Amino acid sequence: MPTLIDNTRKPDNRSAVSAAERAKGKGDAKGGLYKPRQPIYPKLVHGKWRMVKWALLIATLGVYYITPWIRWGRPEGFPQQAALVDFTGRRFYFFDIQLWPQEVYLFTGVLIAAALALFLTTALFGRLWCGYACPQTVWTDLYIVVERLFEGDRNARMRLDAAPWSFDKLWRKTGKHLVWLGIAFGTGGAWIFYFHDAPTLIRTFWTGEAPATAYVSCALLTATTYIFAGWMREQVCTYMCPWPRIQGAMLDQHSLQVTYLRERGEPRGAHKKGQSWEGRGDCIDCRQCVVVCPMGIDIRDGSQLECINCGLCVDACDDILGKLGRPTGLIAYDTDAAVAARTCGQKAVYKPVRSRTIYYAVALTIVGGLTLWSLVTRPKADLHVIRDRNPIFVRMHDGAVRDGYTLKITNRTFAERRFDVAFEGVAGARLSQPGQTGDKVTLMVPADQVISARVFVTAPAGADLPASVAGRFVAKSGDVTAESKTVFLSGAANPQ
Amino acid sequence: MADRKIDDATGVETTGHEWDGIRELDNPLPRWWLWIWYATIAFSIGYWVLMPAWPGLHGYTKGLLNKSDRAEVGQELKALDKQRGEGAAMLRTASLEQIEKDPKLLAYAQQVGQSVFGDNCATCHGIGGTGSKGYANLRDDVWLWGGKLEDIQYTITHGVRTGAEGARMSQMPAFGRDEMLQPKQIDDLTEYVVNLSHRPADAAAVARAAPLFEAQCSACHGPQGLGNQQLGAPNLTDADWLFGSDRASIRGQIYAGNGGVMPTWGGRLSPETIKALSVYIHSNAGGQ
Numbered sequence: 114m115p116t117l118i119d120n121t122r123k124p125d126n127r128s129a130v131s132a133a134e135r136a137k138g139k140g141d142a143k144g145g146l147y148k149p150r151q152p153i154y155p156k157l158v159h160g161k162w163r164m165v166k167w168a169l170l171i172a173t174l175g176v177y178y179i180t181p182w183i184r185w186g187r188p189e190g191f192p193q194q195a196a197l198v199d200f201t202g203r204r205f206y207f208f209d210i211q212l213w214p215q216e217v218y219l220f221t222g223v224l225i226a227a228a229l230a231l232f233l234t235t236a237l238f239g240r241l242w243c244g245y246a247c248p249q250t251v252w253t254d255l256y257i258v259v260e261r262l263f264e265g266d267r268n269a270r271m272r273l274d275a276a277p278w279s280f281d282k283l284w285r286k287t288g289k290h291l292v293w294l295g296i297a298f299g300t301g302g303a304w305i306f307y308f309h310d311a312p313t314l315i316r317t318f319w320t321g322e323a324p325a326t327a328y329v330s331c332a333l334l335t336a337t338t339y340i341f342a343g344w345m346r347e348q349v350c351t352y353m354c355p356w357p358r359i360q361g362a363m364l365d366q367h368s369l370q371v372t373y374l375r376e377r378g379e380p381r382g383a384h385k386k387g388q389s390w391e392g393r394g395d396c397i398d399c400r401q402c403v404v405v406c407p408m409g410i411d412i413r414d415g416s417q418l419e420c421i422n423c424g425l426c427v428d429a430c431d432d433i434l435g436k437l438g439r440p441t442g443l444i445a446y447d448t449d450a451a452v453a454a455r456t457c458g459q460k461a462v463y464k465p466v467r468s469r470t471i472y473y474a475v476a477l478t479i480v481g482g483l484t485l486w487s488l489v490t491r492p493k494a495d496l497h498v499i500r501d502r503n504p505i506f507v508r509m510h511d512g513a514v515r516d517g518y519t520l521k522i523t524n525r526t527f528a529e530r531r532f533d534v535a536f537e538g539v540a541g542a543r544l545s546q547p548g549q550t551g552d553k554v555t556l557m558v559p560a561d562q563v564i565s566a567r568v569f570v571t572a573p574a575g576a577d578l579p580a581s582v583a584g585r586f587v588a589k590s591g592d593v594t595a596e597s598k599t600v601f602l603s604g605a606a607n608p609q
Numbered sequence: 610m611a612d613r614k615i616d617d618a619t620g621v622e623t624t625g626h627e628w629d630g631i632r633e634l635d636n637p638l639p640r641w642w643l644w645i646w647y648a649t650i651a652f653s654i655g656y657w658v659l660m661p662a663w664p665g666l667h668g669y670t671k672g673l674l675n676k677s678d679r680a681e682v683g684q685e686l687k688a689l690d691k692q693r694g695e696g697a698a699m700l701r702t703a704s705l706e707q708i709e710k711d712p713k714l715l716a717y718a719q720q721v722g723q724s725v726f727g728d729n730c731a732t733c734h735g736i737g738g739t740g741s742k743g744y745a746n747l748r749d750d751v752w753l754w755g756g757k758l759e760d761i762q763y764t765i766t767h768g769v770r771t772g773a774e775g776a777r778m779s780q781m782p783a784f785g786r787d788e789m790l791q792p793k794q795i796d797d798l799t800e801y802v803v804n805l806s807h808r809p810a811d812a813a814a815v816a817r818a819a820p821l822f823e824a825q826c827s828a829c830h831g832p833q834g835l836g837n838q839q840l841g842a843p844n845l846t847d848a849d850w851l852f853g854s855d856r857a858s859i860r861g862q863i864y865a866g867n868g869g870v871m872p873t874w875g876g877r878l879s880p881e882t883i884k885a886l887s888v889y890i891h892s893n894a895g896g897q
Contacts, residue, residue: 567893
């Protein structure tokens, strides 16, 4: 399979200048050691990928804003919020799932599975995450809608920015920034509802009774949203985000990415109505693909680090081609392999199933499966046993031997439970606890709590046990059983 | 001086550094990066003004916020004292039995008791409370002076053989040293005591010692040798021996009549602490 080498990026005719000259602001008009941002004015475009992006924007923002307001029935005394990260209570609630801090490994599983899903998606379809679902993309899209509302589309915005200050410019700019700040505040404000009871917090937030973390988090997210989506935009992707650097390792020549089909487009040039298409490419150099690009790049230069694969240039080009009466798809989601095959006159082959996608899919299935399995088979109660180490055993006056244990019983259910605790492994063993003694002891564990209790196990005199006996504690409460292995040391290794 | 070149593909000057054919482009930094640097400078100035920052010859600049880690630690210690006071109040009002029955109070008392035990009691009784020769084992079910909660509380408060008023008091005679009995008689009594604890002994000696035991020992240890907690006299028929179970140890005890001393803790530990300690020892020994 021939690989297409991208030589399309020609050196531009910028004259090379030394850093020192640039520092003095002489050689380069952009001036200085530090590069000012080149403003980008993406033009509104219509088309199927734009529609998908609108739909995803509404869906993702909807999930973000609505989720904390979903109520969920739990017993009295427990949060009634479906999704809640309760730091003070040290619990995480998500509908019927309720996690303890020690179960944070399940989050790890979910995060690893999410990363693998991202790898798989990237290997198959390129940077879909960047172009459609990343919060940076979604919020920037939303901010550009607001910008367009106040300042008009691309050309109007460019004119406005170039124009001197006037009342018109002032109210448009002020209005835009106020709405931006409003959205930013809404973003930070929604975030904190995930950590406290939302209906309570929305009241206490305004009365000043909310916890300081709520105000700080809200302010922080308001600031980052406003700065990232309003001011920094594509610079976040180009300079700050590590993902564009990493994703190169997932892509290969069979990954779909937004591609300009050079063999069809070139040689490009202006086209007059009625002119023949013979001997020339389909690209009429109208630059619509450039003006709609939120990253400010020219896709005709080939695949680039900046490209977020959003497909807006596809929509823009298809629109123009349709008006020209040419077949669409000059810029399309395509693979390097297919482009190379067509260039060599072969049939384009798409290979979604290949070694790397298989590896990612298998790893995703294993990690996702294990995480799901651990979540579903998670016991309702846990029993942990800590053996006394000093003394390791105690001899009674009649020769009986008593070992001490500290039992920790976790009750993950929403009801107080009474656990009958027995010890298996030593015949005739008696269990004791302050206030009770017998072949089992009873321990009450409050709902959603863990208790620690000292329990003694006494082997009767003359039991003639080996020095170390394998045994186990069994804690039973109705249909809930928890077990833990331990040993009983009889003192046979330390004769009197 | 590094050799500065123009990169063909981009037209950007290189820094002149080269690693295995890879050259570094001398691209300008984005402007906002510079702003962040200015922002950190502004922040540091604000920090100097508000927070303790500059050391001087006689102290340091305090800063407008007047923040002091030392003062904060002091406040935390005060809060801790207050919290301890609340715990102590709970222990003061509850009876020993109530403390042991309430899981929360029991856990609190055990925690307090454990640290106090480690500081004060472990020196003699061992960190696990198992004692050693001459120092009582507090983890088994043998109690010279009684193993009920109140008995333990009394022993800790008043001590043993301190000479103070209220202290547990008893004294085993030094039958050998004070020449109350002949060495031969002591040998016979040793065999008698070994026999009491269900071990093989010289039958003739046991028979000879029977009237001696009746006359000299039974007043405290009882005619069957079962002991008496009122007098701190140990049970001689069980497997527990404070001063050792072998013949030499038993003989030595009859000869010298050793008795250990335990300090009076009443004035040194608060009544609440002694309560917690009593509950800790009682619950750790399985209770009696």
